Amino acid sequence: MTSSSPLRLIKTSYHTRSVSLHSRPSPLTVGVEQRLQRLRSSQDASTSSQCSKLSGLRDVYDCVDDLLHLPHTTLKALSSQLRSEEGVNGVLDGSLRVLDVCNTTRDVLMEMKKNVQDLLSSLRRKRGGEAGLADDVKEYMVCQKKLNKIVHKCVEDLKKMESKHVSSFSLLEEDPNVVAIVGSLREVNAITTSIFKSILSSISHQPRKSSSWSLASKLMNKKRQGEDTDQCFNDVEKADAALSELMSSSKSCKDTQNALKRMEALDMNIHGLEDEMDCVFRSLIKTRVTLLNGLNH
Numbered sequence: 400m401t402s403s404s405p406l407r408l409i410k411t412s413y414h415t416r417s418v419s420l421h422s423r424p425s426p427l428t429v430g431v432e433q434r435l436q437r438l439r440s441s442q443d444a445s446t447s448s449q450c451s452k453l454s455g456l457r458d459v460y461d462c463v464d465d466l467l468h469l470p471h472t473t474l475k476a477l478s479s480q481l482r483s484e485e486g487v488n489g490v491l492d493g494s495l496r497v498l499d500v501c502n503t504t505r506d507v508l509m510e511m512k513k514n515v516q517d518l519l520s521s522l523r524r525k526r527g528g529e530a531g532l533a534d535d536v537k538e539y540m541v542c543q544k545k546l547n548k549i550v551h552k553c554v555e556d557l558k559k560m561e562s563k564h565v566s567s568f569s570l571l572e573e574d575p576n577v578v579a580i581v582g583s584l585r586e587v588n589a590i591t592t593s594i595f596k597s598i599l600s601s602i603s604h605q606p607r608k609s610s611s612w613s614l615a616s617k618l619m620n621k622k623r624q625g626e627d628t629d630q631c632f633n634d635v636e637k638a639d640a641a642l643s644e645l646m647s648s649s650k651s652c653k654d655t656q657n658a659l660k661r662m663e664a665l666d667m668n669i670h671g672l673e674d675e676m677d678c679v680f681r682s683l684i685k686t687r688v689t690l691l692n693g694l695n696h
Contacts (some may be wrong), residue, residue, distance in 0.1 A: 428576075428583045431466060434459045435583075438590055449601050449668075452594050455677035461681035463587055467689045483638065490581065491694075493588035494687045496560055500595050501680050502552055507546055508673045512604065513543045515638075515666045522659045532627065538643050543639070550603040557596040561589070591683075638665045684685045 437454045521535040632640070641661040645654045 417607075428466065428579045430462045431459065431583045431587065433584060434462055435590060438594070449598050450671045450675050452597065453512060453672070453679050456591060456594055457675070457679050457682050459587055459590075460686050463584070464682070464686050464689055465687070466583075467693060478496070490584045490588065491687075493585065494690060495685065497588060497591045497595065498680075498687060499649055499685045500553055500557060500592075501676065501683055503549070504595060504599060505673070505676050505680060507549055507553075507599075507602065508669055508676060510546060511540070511667070512669045512673060514539055514546075515669060516660060519659070519662050520663060521665060522655060525655075533646060540639070540642070543635070547603045550599050552597055554599050556604075557592050557599070560592045561596070598676075602635055602669070604636055605634075606641070611613070634661070634665045634668045640663050676679075 434455065438452065441455060464495050518535055518539040521532060525532045525535075538600060638658075638661040641654075641658040645658045
């Protein structure tokens with residue numbers, strides 16, 4: 400996400416006077432801005448978990464929904480004061496796009512959970528490396544590769560959405576509250592896009608510089624050097640590396656235990672993300688309904 404907030408990039412045009420959004424923050428949007436600032440801080444913190452980011456995002460949408468339920472902030476009144484409906488349509492279009500991405504991410508997590516749990520069951524049954532384990536791992540890898548393509552497509556779409564968020568827009572409005580509300584809604588869409596991109600990146604293989612080393616070799620080398628692999632690779636990559644080591648070895652008990660440990664960590668991570676994404680999805684729907692009701696009021 401760019402360092403410049405979309406809220407600060409708004410161009411305002413008035414009939415008789417100009418009101419600076421930066422110098423006169425609307426009390427109606429203070430709560431939203433405070434929560435957004437906490438989220439921006441968590442985006443910069445490498446130790447902040449993806450689940451905590453989603454929890455913070457849900458808190459933002461709850462605040463936005465309260466804001467839009469105030470009598471004088473209905474989208475019907477807001478749209479009538481805009482020079483054109485570009486601002487409102489931009490917010491509505493943005494809310495629909497993040498809703499679609501959220502739904503796709505939930506589907507990916509659901510399928511990932513099934514694949515992970517199927518392989519976990521196989522690993523627990525075949526701790527001694529019985530015949531059939533290699534086929535189960537291969538099937539898991541094939542499924543993951545298909546999901547990875549879906550995830551990368553979503554990430555590319557999100558990058559395009561991010562480029563749209565930084566574009567400025569004009570408002571013909573004298574009420575600073577209206578300007579602040581539209582700006583806040585756009586900024587909420589922007590940070591939602593950024594967080595979803597981060598979530599998707601955490602559940603897929605990330606493009607890295609070409610190297611003759613395998614991912615498993617890189618992990619083992621960093622471990623020997625005492626480096627924190629958690630800062631370099633996500634749970635999906637670490638689980639896949641452990642599985643690759645298992646398949647390239649004699650399937651010793653130690654290798655099986657390591658693969659089992661990595662897969663269990665991935666399973667737990669997916670469960671947490673799935674629960675939080677479900678909550679965010681409901682919040683997104685609630686906010687979009689409020690926006691549409693305001694326009695049709």
